[in-house]
Amino acid sequence: MELAIPLSKHGEPLFRQVYLGLRQAILSGVVPAGSRLPSTRDLAEQLGISRTVILLAYDQLLAEGFAVGRGGSGTYVSEGLGRHAPERSKTLAKFRLSRFGSAAAAAVDSVDTDPRRPTALRYDFAFSRSDIETFPFAVWRRILLRQVRMAPVRALDYGPAVGSLDLRTAICAHLRRSRGVVCDPTEVIVVNGSQQALDLVARVLVEPGDRVAIEDPQYDGTREVLRAAGAHLLSVPVDRDGLDPAQLPDQAGLVFVTPSHQFPTGAILTLARRLALLKWASRKNSVIVENDHDGEFHYEGHPLESMQGLDTEGRIVYLGTFSRTVFSALRIGYLIVPKSLAPAFTAAKWLNDLHSATLEQQTLAEFISSGMYERHLRRLRHRNTARRNALMEAVHKYLQPRVEVTGDGSGTHIVLWPRKRVSEAAVIAKAAARGVGIYGISHCYLEQPAQIGLMLGYARLNEREIHEGIRRLSEII
Secondary structure: OOOOOOOOOOOOOHHHHHHHHHHHHHHOOOOOOOOEOOOHHHHHHHHOOOHHHHHHHHHHHHHHOOEEEEOOOEEEEOOOOOOOOOOOOOOOOOOOOOHHHHHHHHOHHHHOOOOOOOOOOOEEOOOOOOOOOOOOHHHHHHHHHHHHHHOOHHHHOOOOOOOOHHHHHHHHHHHHHHHOOOOOHHHEEEEOHHHHHHHHHHHHHOOOOOEEEEEEOOOHHHHHHHHHOOOEEEEEEEEOOEEOHHHOOOOOOEEEEOOOOOOOOOOOOOHHHHHHHHHHHHHHOOEEEEEOOOOOOEOOOOOOOOOHHHOOOOOEEEEEEOOOOOOHHHOOEEEEOOOOOHHHHHHHHHHHHOOOOHHHHHHHHHHHHOOHHHHHHHHHHHHHHHHHHHHHHHHHHHOOOOEEEEOOOEOOEEEEEEOOOOOHHHHHHHHHHOOEEOEEOHHHOOOOOOOOOEEEEOOOOOHHHHHHHHHHHHOOO
């Protein structure tokens, strides 16, 4: 136990100062009743004073009943003490927040939320989750332990801000094969999840007052990062084919898109619109930020490759994450930036947190380069295809024609659009009362939507659970 007891060479004797410090710690509850006090030798070493001084202080505590001695065990705080902590002042100091601090405080209710419900629901259609039951944790543990054993001491010092070269090389090789991304390791920056990637984009490319185009509806994590950066947000409507380039504002210098599985509607940006968006960016000298959060999952027809692979002018900042395919707590994502922007993003990453955790990066690098990641993705795609098919069959059986569905062609969630006007909050509450977890998307709009949508993820439910969950939902909608 470490105890902070301020000591002075002036004033009362040292043993008295130690005694008063211990007494205050006991009365305030810092050292709870029944807990063991440090040995006199340990406390003397902590405070850098003679053990004799500590013995005198302990004798005083014992004499006044604040502590009791137990032979062969040590000195303990007497039972019944430590419950009378002084109340803090009700008038706390107030501070002026920065513009960023004020924006962050205003957004706290929407961004600092625990994704888990307070009460677990039997049929929870949670979205943006990885399938932790399918993930090969035994293999991951073996690789992690091997990396720990093999790592030289120098590898456990500070690492490069851009991330492990092994991981950046593995990411490049995988994205070239699976997403048609054109890159080399010098353009890759390893980040702590896609949320840090968005934050770095805002820090490097957005000035307060800059006009930034975003999808409407949009991922609220993107919206709040931009608001905190002081951007002036310009919404661009999304329909069944994704963001409409014809409605892009002329004055936007930056546009954020989720083309592979629009969040939250699930729309896939068509090839024609991708090319139109690239042409618009070239004409306006604008930057496109492509968030490919769900790009690994596609179910119908030939999957469209990344927009970044179509870019010939270096206008796209591409970001992705392993949270959907590995597990969320890993917190590893990546940015692919044009070479002209690499120095600025590298420095921004260093200023933000120096670098991401090294051992986890090396473990992921081996997991990818060994072929285990792609084998895992094949299993995951197979499982998600079966879940998606079960979900669509259940929706067709129990909910048609009462709802319209979007987002079923890719990703790991769909959106139900009730054809009749209903209350989002009421439907969610009634579903929860039946053990079914569904999620509204009204918070994803800049303005109040004309129609409500209900998001249903399916990465963590089996086919039977999906079927029963939709049957129960049909009793409400």
